[in-house]
Amino acid sequence: MGKPITILYFDVISPYSWIAFESLLRYEKILPTTLQFRPVFLGGIMQGSGNKPPAMVPMKGAYMMKDLECNKKYWGINLNPPSDFVETIIKRGSLQAQRFLTVISQEKPEYLRPAALEFWHRVWSRDEPIHETQHIKEVCEKLKIPNADNLIAEIGTQKTKDILKKNTEEALASGAFGAPWIIVKREGKDDACFFGSDRLHLLCHELNTEFQGPLKSKL
């Protein structure tokens, strides 16, 4: 029987995607599964599923900020909401960043993890923008990604748009209504799907592995 595959569908606009991404990285050596990280466009998932972001219910929005603070302490991830939330998260969004990560996933997959993390550090830790080409260049420079200009030129191609759209539709088809969305694929079993960053204990249980807390020492 092959090793199970676990796919995380993520968008760097989503702080819970960051928590899920980091926690899966920490559990990578413990979990008997091969991890794959797949960029999606969260706006497309919300629209396709008819779901609304938490900030649309004011009390959910207020709770989310406190909940992120608790998660920040628990996981030891330096999560800080952007100073202008509406401008950064709602208006500017992450489409360019997600398209760039799509290019990376095709052309330089070894940079996908650090590039995604660097986007999160920018927008959800250091209050830096990610929506213009210049910002994406800064990510490339910081990570010393070779051939960056050519990669950046691919952001706007139909091929890139189509792959991101395909990833997003794939998540929707499997039942996603937000991000992060995690699928565990195993031979001879139905896929197991998990929404959010708070199902790691259940994911571990599905893979017969003990949940061991935040594993802060692992990263």
Add this chain to the structure above:
Amino acid sequence: MGKPITILYFDVISPYSWIAFESLLRYEKILPTTLQFRPVFLGGIMQGSGNKPPAMVPMKGAYMMKDLECNKKYWGINLNPPSDFVETIIKRGSLQAQRFLTVISQEKPEYLRPAALEFWHRVWSRDEPIHETQHIKEVCEKLKIPNADNLIAEIGTQKTKDILKKNTEEALASGAFGAPWIIVKREGKDDACFFGSDRLHLLCHELNTEFQGPLKSKL
């Protein structure tokens, strides 16, 4: 410094309230906090916060059923959705049961825990109704609650309605937008609030206690 107080606001219509209730019972001896269980009317919380139940987004509803199945296995709680979900959960609801639990919380608080659990076992495990006086009588008989007729007669009093309303407004005022809603109160610190059944690791962390998984052996 006094011992922290942890209040769980719950409604027996909510399966996630059951998970939170049971998991807090299992952690009661481990957590350095005094537990209180307070009935609320979930319909009132949804209305007061402008939130919508998950079943309003079809993909959320479908996910919830799978997620409950995972939680059932993880926690070892015999959760089974009622055969007629819309009739039982949406139409019949839990108002009478929550009012009865309000009476119990005032008159026979030692029966609050078993009575709440018995309601969950009826509606979310054995597919039995809870909306008529006869069903509440059956709960009293099963648990051998003394003076049941007098307690049941109090369900419809203004005093009972007012207390349930007060509990519900108290949860709303602290930021609730659904159930379960948990508040940790500590001297000299802001209250910590947790929504859902999936924040026990964060709640433990706030109380400097290690999350130890489902503790199936404890109940």
